[in-house]
Amino acid sequence: MLIKKPTDIHPSEITDKGIYLQRRRIIKVAVGLPLAALGSGLLNEVLAVKSPGEKLPNVKKGPFSTEEKPNAYSDITTYNNFYEFGTDKKSPAKKAGQMKTDPWTVTVEGECAKPGKFPLEDILKPHPLEERVYRFRCVEAWSMVVPWVGFPLADLIKRFEPTSKAKYVQFQTLFDPEQMPGQRRAVLEWPYVEGLRMDEAMNPLTLMVVGLYGEVLPNQNGAPLRLIVPWKYGFKSIKSIVSIKFTENQPISSWMKAGPSEYGFYSNVNPEVDHPRWSQKKERRLGDSFFAKKRKTRMFNGYAEQVAHLYKGMDLKKYF
Amino acid sequence: MPDRNWIMQWIIKPLVFVVCLIPLIWLIYDGFADKLSPNPIEDITHRTGDWTLRFLLITLALTPLRYISGRTEFIKLRRMVGLYTFFYVCLHFTTYLWLDQGFDLDEIIVDVVKRPYVTVGFTGFILLIPLAMTSTNAMMKRLGRNWKKLHQLVYVIGAFGVLHYLWLVKADVREPIIYAVILLILLGYREWIRRRTSNI
Numbered sequence: 001m002l003i004k005k006p007t008d009i010h011p012s013e014i015t016d017k018g019i020y021l022q023r024r025r026i027i028k029v030a031v032g033l034p035l036a037a038l039g040s041g042l043l044n045e046v047l048a049v050k051s052p053g054e055k056l057p058n059v060k061k062g063p064f065s066t067e068e069k070p071n072a073y074s075d076i077t078t079y080n081n082f083y084e085f086g087t088d089k090k091s092p093a094k095k096a097g098q099m100k101t102d103p104w105t106v107t108v109e110g111e112c113a114k115p116g117k118f119p120l121e122d123i124l125k126p127h128p129l130e131e132r133v134y135r136f137r138c139v140e141a142w143s144m145v146v147p148w149v150g151f152p153l154a155d156l157i158k159r160f161e162p163t164s165k166a167k168y169v170q171f172q173t174l175f176d177p178e179q180m181p182g183q184r185r186a187v188l189e190w191p192y193v194e195g196l197r198m199d200e201a202m203n204p205l206t207l208m209v210v211g212l213y214g215e216v217l218p219n220q221n222g223a224p225l226r227l228i229v230p231w232k233y234g235f236k237s238i239k240s241i242v243s244i245k246f247t248e249n250q251p252i253s254s255w256m257k258a259g260p261s262e263y264g265f266y267s268n269v270n271p272e273v274d275h276p277r278w279s280q281k282k283e284r285r286l287g288d289s290f291f292a293k294k295r296k297t298r299m300f301n302g303y304a305e306q307v308a309h310l311y312k313g314m315d316l317k318k319y320f
Numbered sequence: 321m322p323d324r325n326w327i328m329q330w331i332i333k334p335l336v337f338v339v340c341l342i343p344l345i346w347l348i349y350d351g352f353a354d355k356l357s358p359n360p361i362e363d364i365t366h367r368t369g370d371w372t373l374r375f376l377l378i379t380l381a382l383t384p385l386r387y388i389s390g391r392t393e394f395i396k397l398r399r400m401v402g403l404y405t406f407f408y409v410c411l412h413f414t415t416y417l418w419l420d421q422g423f424d425l426d427e428i429i430v431d432v433v434k435r436p437y438v439t440v441g442f443t444g445f446i447l448l449i450p451l452a453m454t455s456t457n458a459m460m461k462r463l464g465r466n467w468k469k470l471h472q473l474v475y476v477i478g479a480f481g482v483l484h485y486l487w488l489v490k491a492d493v494r495e496p497i498i499y500a501v502i503l504l505i506l507l508g509y510r511e512w513i514r515r516r517t518s519n520i
Contacts, residue, residue, distance in 0.1 A: 276435075284362075290419070
């Protein structure tokens, strides 16, 4: 049986859409200019409003990108675990569109010298954007290759000057059952909480993501601001972040609460340590041909060179 | 005017036969029309598994329906629907064996031994084989009273099927719980009938 898959959309086809949206932006600017001329300063606002799918300006190629072929845009945006919008993989693409990502406020708190509530624009402003093509490995034993756009989390963290007590960083997703229908049921403890050890957060691989395929991140992928930690299972890469907190004690994530024996704080991709209910030795790469065998999962998802030193001397069976 | 038996034999049974194939046709259609998710093997696994459970519960519902409606026709459909349960579980198992695991026997053995949800699912599948094999009239006659005993295994298989689903979901247990409740109602009804008749 031959099943044709929609995965072979070439990046060139997607850029077409970018150009189309760029045109739309030109129209916006064209509309904005006369308004600015009226002295209302509206132009800036018009330019600041970026909707999902809109082309991101000045994105340069970043380090650590894989040469592997990225998954199609449609794979990445229609197959999502984002329980805030329902527990099946199609729901986020259907329901996340209504979420308002502008205005968006991020609260920075805890053990740092410069806490505060910041509009998203202020969070993003100083950081040049770069594209990084990373492998993405879900705990459910499937994987993708994704061209993210973002900037190193380390650069963001430094701005808030964490104190010597800041041993961990805790993140929280937006809690708003009105906009996130999945939160009306206690499938997980809301809001979604994740965390990293400080050295993990400062690792150059760790990314704050705002875009995908050179465009503004679609809501179902965690707009407007999400984390990407490519050597950990996907659920660590928390979406739609509204809070960053520096803590002395190890945060307890939503999944740790849901299943302490199944989901640990570290959750590093590790073919040697099985999830109690399924094997982690192999993974299905989405987009591979229908009859292709699963691929062997690599230690730290293939990023051992960059991160293995973080866990030197640790028993990874115990600290799973 | 055709009699009831004729209608059963030539209208209802063929109709049910075709209707039971719809989930498979639907799946094949979605496959060719590019309507499966970016992880089609997962879709096929889940959908054949869902339909196995649904057909199992429909099979178990036919006896209560007979009692409630007083119509014996329901019993005449039981074998066919039961065999469809076996048909869909075979598709489900083949998908796992071939498309998911690529016949990697080492991995499959580890799965069956180590992972409780696979263990119960696999056991349920194995237990269904003798039921399917003894579904013919000739086997019914040969086994006599033992046939009924043997086929009471289906209650255990039902429980294994529901557990298989319940133990594999990560957090959202709604659907497996619905299946569990239906199974409990169907088995509870039998128990209720049994007690009532033995009290007389």
